[in-house]
Amino acid sequence: MSAAESAQVRDHEEQIFETASGLTIEEIYDGNSIENLDYERDLNAPGEFPFTRGPYEGMYRTRIWTRRFQVGFGSPKESNERIKYLHQNGANGFVITIDLPTSYGFDSDDPIAAGEVGVTGVAISTLEDMENLYDGFGPDSVSYALSIRPPVSSVTLAMLACVAEDKGVPLNTVIGTQQNDPFYQMSGGPLQTTTQFFPIQGTLRLCLDNIEFISKNMPRLNWMVTNGYNLRETGVNAIEDGAFTLAHAFDIYRMAKARGLDINKFPLRGSFFLSCSVDFFEEIAKFRAMRRLYARTMRDELGATEENACRMRFSVQTAGNTLTTQQVHVNIVRSTVESLAAVFGGAQSIHLCSYDEGHGLPTEESSRVALRTQQVLAYETGVTKTIDPLAGSYYVENLTDQLETAITNKIREVDELGGMAKAIQDGWLEEQINAARYKNQRDIDSGRKPLVGVNCYTIPPEEDTPVKVHKIQADEWGVKRSEYLKQYRADRDSQKWNDAMSKIDSGWKNNENMVPIIMNALRNKATMGEIHEAMRQAQDWSFR
Amino acid sequence: MSTQKRILLAKMGLDCHDTGIITVAQQLRENGFEVIYLGLHNTAEQVVKAAIEEDVDAIGVSFLSGQHMAQTRLLAEAIKENEIDLPIICGGVIPDDDAAELRNLGISEVIKPGTLTEDILILVNRALKV
Numbered sequence: 001m002s003a004a005e006s007a008q009v010r011d012h013e014e015q016i017f018e019t020a021s022g023l024t025i026e027e028i029y030d031g032n033s034i035e036n037l038d039y040e041r042d043l044n045a046p047g048e049f050p051f052t053r054g055p056y057e058g059m060y061r062t063r064i065w066t067r068r069f070q071v072g073f074g075s076p077k078e079s080n081e082r083i084k085y086l087h088q089n090g091a092n093g094f095v096i097t098i099d100l101p102t103s104y105g106f107d108s109d110d111p112i113a114a115g116e117v118g119v120t121g122v123a124i125s126t127l128e129d130m131e132n133l134y135d136g137f138g139p140d141s142v143s144y145a146l147s148i149r150p151p152v153s154s155v156t157l158a159m160l161a162c163v164a165e166d167k168g169v170p171l172n173t174v175i176g177t178q179q180n181d182p183f184y185q186m187s188g189g190p191l192q193t194t195t196q197f198f199p200i201q202g203t204l205r206l207c208l209d210n211i212e213f214i215s216k217n218m219p220r221l222n223w224m225v226t227n228g229y230n231l232r233e234t235g236v237n238a239i240e241d242g243a244f245t246l247a248h249a250f251d252i253y254r255m256a257k258a259r260g261l262d263i264n265k266f267p268l269r270g271s272f273f274l275s276c277s278v279d280f281f282e283e284i285a286k287f288r289a290m291r292r293l294y295a296r297t298m299r300d301e302l303g304a305t306e307e308n309a310c311r312m313r314f315s316v317q318t319a320g321n322t323l324t325t326q327q328v329h330v331n332i333v334r335s336t337v338e339s340l341a342a343v344f345g346g347a348q349s350i351h352l353c354s355y356d357e358g359h360g361l362p363t364e365e366s367s368r369v370a371l372r373t374q375q376v377l378a379y380e381t382g383v384t385k386t387i388d389p390l391a392g393s394y395y396v397e398n399l400t401d402q403l404e405t406a407i408t409n410k411i412r413e414v415d416e417l418g419g420m421a422k423a424i425q426d427g428w429l430e431e432q433i434n435a436a437r438y439k440n441q442r443d444i445d446s447g448r449k450p451l452v453g454v455n456c457y458t459i460p461p462e463e464d465t466p467v468k469v470h471k472i473q474a475d476e477w478g479v480k481r482s483e484y485l486k487q488y489r490a491d492r493d494s495q496k497w498n499d500a501m502s503k504i505d506s507g508w509k510n511n512e513n514m515v516p517i518i519m520n521a522l523r524n525k526a527t528m529g530e531i532h533e534a535m536r537q538a539q540d541w542s543f544r
Numbered sequence: 545m546s547t548q549k550r551i552l553l554a555k556m557g558l559d560c561h562d563t564g565i566i567t568v569a570q571q572l573r574e575n576g577f578e579v580i581y582l583g584l585h586n587t588a589e590q591v592v593k594a595a596i597e598e599d600v601d602a603i604g605v606s607f608l609s610g611q612h613m614a615q616t617r618l619l620a621e622a623i624k625e626n627e628i629d630l631p632i633i634c635g636g637v638i639p640d641d642d643a644a645e646l647r648n649l650g651i652s653e654v655i656k657p658g659t660l661t662e663d664i665l666i667l668v669n670r671a672l673k674v
Contacts, residue, residue, distance in 0.1 A: 104558060187609075192584050455660060475614065
């Protein structure tokens with residue numbers, strides 16, 4: 001019998017009563033399941049410690065979650081035109097996606113960037129690029145969340161500070177986000193992406209330089225969004241997701257504290273980006289458990305004395321890795337269930353994957369369906385009208401407890417290894433991820449994990465819906481950007497450029513905060529790639 | 545002489561979505577293939593050089609961020625320049641229209657997301673003509 005057939009009959013023969021991460025599910029839950037629950041200690045009102053029921057008083061009754069628009073393709077000018085169009089139609093918050101060369105700190109004309117320029121996001125190589133991205137807007141009025149990590153986020157932060165100064169906008173009024181997650185920002189396992197092009201210790205130092213610069217000068221700017229999403233997309237389960245995300249964030253908090261930053265202040269501008277997968281109740285329990293565990297850890301282990309500093313806020317994207325390439329419209333149902341779990345989990349912002357992700361970049365039509373799905377949830381279904389409606393459910397509270405305990409135990413494992421940076425460098429995290437990947441595939445092959453349209457309820461490919469995707473113009477963008485950068489470098493004062501570049505070397509070696517030094521280099525027309533190369537050289541490090 | 549088939553797997557360009565290729569590497573190993581996985585960020589020259597050095601029977605590449613056409617063209621050119629004759633298998637998020645174009649470039653098989661192991665083995669063996 002094929003895997004597909006066995007999965008189809010399995011429904012009637014046996015079911016597996018466990019959550020996606022393997023926790024046993026009982027036939028029925030009752031008062032005994034939550035006998036240790038203490039309302040004030042474990043739940044409390046929304047906006048009150050430990051924030052299990054939500055980070056804010058009022059929640060969606062005060063304001064529906066944010067529906068940010070993702071923008072970013074080709075050149076900064078093209079992206080800015082798109083932002084202007086969306087802004088005229090009422091949007092004022094944008095996630096700016098960055099192309100892969102920029103994400104690794106390479107200029108658009110670096111040979112390594114061939115075929116990649118402007119494909120997965122916008123290319124940013126110069127201060128002028130950032131000026132063009134902000135054309136028509138002040139960084140105090142429109143909020144850009146830059147999906148960018150260190151070392152690159154030190155350069156984009158410096159660009160943002162320069163743009164603000166040039167526009168006469170005081171730094172302490174600048175809004176927006178630098179994602180700034182040193183480990184999980186790139187897709188896939190983090191080992192090679194965090195070690196191949198830049199030393200991991202240098203990346204951590206720049207992450208902390210950014211946090212320090214932002215918390216001292218730009219108190220309205222969000223300095224780090226811990227990216228649990230990309231980590232979860234590798235295939236790890238909800239427990240590992242919660243644990244690896246929080247363990248990593250707490251490590252960074254401890255390092256920031258060690259730099260003398262105030263644990264009651266800097267966490268106010270830190271937040272999280274999380275995935276919501278398809279196992280409905282487990283994901284809801286995960287979000288509630290993470291909020292409670294965050295609050296308790298901040299108070300009991302990191303020494304926060306103000307409740308505000310213990311409030312965990314997060315945005316959610318539905319899980320791309322639950323979507324299928326086959327029978328694509330079924331994906332709309334998966335994303336709907338996932339976004340409903342995100343609502344019951346109390347997310348501050350939600351983004352739905354487009355149903356055609358398994359074929360290519362989303363079209364206008366598939367993006368619109370994703371947005372409309374949220375609008376139906378928000379404005380038609382009534383699910384927003386009371387806060388945390390699943391609180392007190394025997395099952396959900398029991399599961400929330402189990403998730404909190406399991407996540408705590410996994411965090412201890414990471415701590416015993418010496419923290420997340422070490423767990424990544426030693427290959428331990430990669431082993432955990434790979435074990436999860438192999439298990440997922442085995443479970444799909446065997447039918448243990450039913451996947452509609454893949455291992456059950458399949459149709460022949462010729463009967464499946466044809467899918468049109470967004471066309472990319474990578475070659476054209478690459479040529480234009482090369483010409484632009486050639487001219488940019490030709491038009492600069494080479495003596496001033498030289499002086500600025502040598503300050504990068506001395507600043508690095510003297511352990512200065514690199515952000516002001518990079519600002520100076522940018523003003524003297526140093527490019528993204530040159531600044532990165534100078535920082536690598538200052539560490540006596542090379543990869544080519 | 546061993547009859548075990550050797551397959552070189554690699555990610556090319558800057559795309560770092562490696563869940564698919566790492567999973568496929570394991571599936572192939574469990575089904576009797578010898579797999580050499582080069583990791584992320586390889587150039588066409590690096591892939592071809594490794595294919596020659598390791599004396600493999602096929603090359604497998606995977607793309608999830610839209611670089612499949614540009615990178616596969618480079619790989620096909622590098623293979624031609626080095627005068628080697630090896631089947632190339634391409635996996636990942638690849639639009640239907642592009643899959644047809646990839647076959648025109650000489651790609652033996654295009655494997656989409658959601659392909660079960662038993663079907664992957666059929667496609668790989670077909671590319672290897674066994």
